[in-house]
Amino acid sequence: MLSVTSYPQAYIDDRRAAIAAQLETYDALVATADAAAVAAFAPGFFAHLVLALDMDFCHRARGQEGKDGNPMNEVRLLTRAITEHGGVLPADKQIKLKPETSVLGLTSGDEVVLDRESFGRLADAYFDAIAASFGP
Numbered sequence: 001m002l003s004v005t006s007y008p009q010a011y012i013d014d015r016r017a018a019i020a021a022q023l024e025t026y027d028a029l030v031a032t033a034d035a036a037a038v039a040a041f042a043p044g045f046f047a048h049l050v051l052a053l054d055m056d057f058c059h060r061a062r063g064q065e066g067k068d069g070n071p072m073n074e075v076r077l078l079t080r081a082i083t084e085h086g087g088v089l090p091a092d093k094q095i096k097l098k099p100e101t102s103v104l105g106l107t108s109g110d111e112v113v114l115d116r117e118s119f120g121r122l123a124d125a126y127f128d129a130i131a132a133s134f135g136p
Helices: 009-032 035-056 071-084 116-134
Strands: none
Touching (some): 009 035, 009 116, 035 071, 035 116
16 A cells, blocks of 8 residues: 555544543443453553554555654554564664653663553544644
């Protein structure tokens, strides 16, 4: 598939709503489930939500995304960590991810473990960046 240079606002809004629905379901689960069970479930759940974020916009044009360590770059690197590096954030010579300006504050070599709060911040920043760079 060719790279995508823009997404309709309705698509961006739909994908944001789908993630919000997953978070609402998670919140309902937390309110009723055993804390230990939730603690065991959460890391894998949020890792898969990172993959969903990336997959929804996987054909975005790399050049248009930039390489400055923005939230789109961060999700791209997190996806690689989860799928290719055993959950450890890889170094990338092209993407300039800086812990002090990134959403999660991770550096290469850090283990990727997200919770409700950190994933929520990441998703909000990611959708805002997608809308700004690829929206109508």
